Amino acid sequence: GNSVTQMEGPVTLSEEAFLTINCTYTATGYPSLFWYVQYPGEGLQLLLKATKADDKGSNKGFEATYRKETTSFHLEKGSVQVSDSAVYFCAFIGGGADGLTFGKGTHLIIQP
Amino acid sequence: EAGVTQFPSHSVIEKGQTVTLRCDPISGHDNLYWYRRVMGKEIKFLLHFVKESKQDESGMPNNRFLAERTGGTYSTLKVQPAELEDSGVYFCASSQGGQKMPQHFGDGTRLSIL
Numbered sequence: 001g002n003s004v005t006q007m008e009g010p011v012t013l014s015e016e017a018f019l020t021i022n023c024t025y026t027a028t029g030y031p032s033l034f035w036y037v038q039y040p041g042e043g044l045q046l047l048l049k050a051t052k053a054d055d056k057g058s059n060k061g062f063e064a065t066y067r068k069e070t071t072s073f074h075l076e077k078g079s080v081q082v083s084d085s086a087v088y089f090c091a092f093i094g095g096g097a098d099g100l101t102f103g104k105g106t107h108l109i110i111q112p
Numbered sequence: 113e114a115g116v117t118q119f120p121s122h123s124v125i126e127k128g129q130t131v132t133l134r135c136d137p138i139s140g141h142d143n144l145y146w147y148r149r150v151m152g153k154e155i156k157f158l159l160h161f162v163k164e165s166k167q168d169e170s171g172m173p174n175n176r177f178l179a180e181r182t183g184g185t186y187s188t189l190k191v192q193p194a195e196l197e198d199s200g201v202y203f204c205a206s207s208q209g210g211q212k213m214p215q216h217f218g219d220g221t222r223l224s225i226l
Contacts, residue, residue: 004154032211032212034214036217042219043116043203043217043218043219043220044203044205044217045217046214046215046216049214051212089155091155093211093212094211097157097168097170097171098145098157098160098167098168098170098211099145099147099157099158099159099160099168099171100145100147100155100157100205100215101154101157102147102154102155102156103154104152104153104154105154105155
């Protein structure tokens with residue numbers, strides 16, 4: 001069935017470090033892929049998206065590329081800030097269901 | 113524009129009681145979704161409305177859960193009677209357009225069943 005696999009963490013990095021959060025998915029058809037972010041005390045916000053193979057989504061310095069051959073959508077940022085501390089969710093829509101299929105979320109902690 | 117709003121933000125009830133959660137989508141959004149996150153698990157899709165019609169309710173756990181969207185505006189999710197395993201955070205999201213359009217989420221309702 002449909003599923004998303006991502007590291008849960010917590011992932012702890014120092015400010016200005018390079019970030020990679022891996023995400024792989026299992027879905028039928030051609031899903032659209034998303035990264036959502038939940039800052040402390042807030043709801044889920046869309047961070048970026050990609051709707052077809054080789055598309056790159058980007059926002060706030062974060063990037064992710066839709067890799068159909070490896071069914072992956074890894075999130076990267078070149079230099080993280082303390083304000084990036086949050087929980088990051090990889091998700092897709094498609095695969096026969098109306099709603100989003102989410103990973104468990106990765107808790108990211110950035111230390112000054 | 114106002115975002116998706118959910119009420120209450122937190123509800124604590126005893127097993128066997130009834131609770132009703134409310135979601136107000138972004139004005140003009142035809143699509144409304146309910147999701148649930150049980151502690152330690154993924155956020156799971158519950159159901160999808162297009163205007164007032166249930167498009168997909170394949171994720172509803174059982175018949176103790178009833179969702180409505182009268183008039184195609186706000187939606188309610190009622191749990192009756194509540195069980196311990198219903199504890200979690202219930203999210204509502206809305207979108208306009210096709211399936212691939214981004215969904216905008218509310219802050220969620222944290223439901224605790226004692």
